[in-house]
Structure formats: structure tokens, C-alpha cells
Amino acid sequence: MEKLFDKIKEFLSSKKGSFREELPMDLPELQLAGDPDHNRATMTVHSLEELKDTYNILNEYRGDKIVLIKLGKDMRKNTFAMKKAIDSFKLTCGTRNGRVAGLDDRWLILLPNGISIEN
Numbered sequence: 001m002e003k004l005f006d007k008i009k010e011f012l013s014s015k016k017g018s019f020r021e022e023l024p025m026d027l028p029e030l031q032l033a034g035d036p037d038h039n040r041a042t043m044t045v046h047s048l049e050e051l052k053d054t055y056n057i058l059n060e061y062r063g064d065k066i067v068l069i070k071l072g073k074d075m076r077k078n079t080f081a082m083k084k085a086i087d088s089f090k091l092t093c094g095t096r097n098g099r100v101a102g103l104d105d106r107w108l109i110l111l112p113n114g115i116s117i118e119n
Helices: 002-013 053-062 073-077 079-095
Strands: 043-048 066-071 099-102 107-111
Touching (some): 043 053, 053 066, 053 079, 079 099
Parallel strands (some): 043 066
Antiparallel strands (some): 066 107
16 A cells, blocks of 8 residues: 555656646555445545635545545645635545545545545
8 A cells, every 4th residue: 555655646746747637557456345346446636726626626525536635835824724625524524434634744635435544
């Protein structure tokens, strides 16, 4: 699992690609709990620059996708907006039995039910 996050972090730290395109690498298949016919997980990457970006991010998450979020510089400076966005992520993830995890001070990840991160 660490290699997966290392690959993702390497891609995101490079200047290639935009946040809306798919990751151009082979990711290991994630094993999900439940029906074996649905044992694939899709990951999307978004940038949270303003509070209104929260709506689009949550729509992606509601589609049972893993959402990796980069917090923009302005969002990190505006603690009120960042706290409100994180609270809405926690509320939505909580109602869907998912999790919110911070990868570092600039990255968040929203995980649907059945996928977990071991510390």
C-alpha cells in the first residue's frame, strides 16, 4: 500500500498532467469488501481552491470513488473555509460509512466504505 501512495505522491508532485485527468500509471487493484463482481475502485484527483469546489468533490465521492484532494494555498490560509469544507467531508463520509484521512498538510483523501488505510 505504501508503494501505491508513493506512486501517487510522485505523480502529483511532478508538473505533468492536470488534476482532472486520470493517473497515468498502473495502480494495484484494491480489494474491497462485499461482492467480488465489484472489486474495483476508481480514484480521482481534485484541487480544493475555494469552498464552492467542495460540491464537485462530494459528487465524485458519492459515486463510490476514492477522492484525493490537494488543498490550495488560499484555502490553507483561510482556516474558516478549510474547516467548513473538512466538516462537510466528514459529515458526508460519516453518513456513507467512509473515512477522511489527511496524508500531509496539503493532501486529503476521502475513502468509501470497504476501503481503509492502515497507519
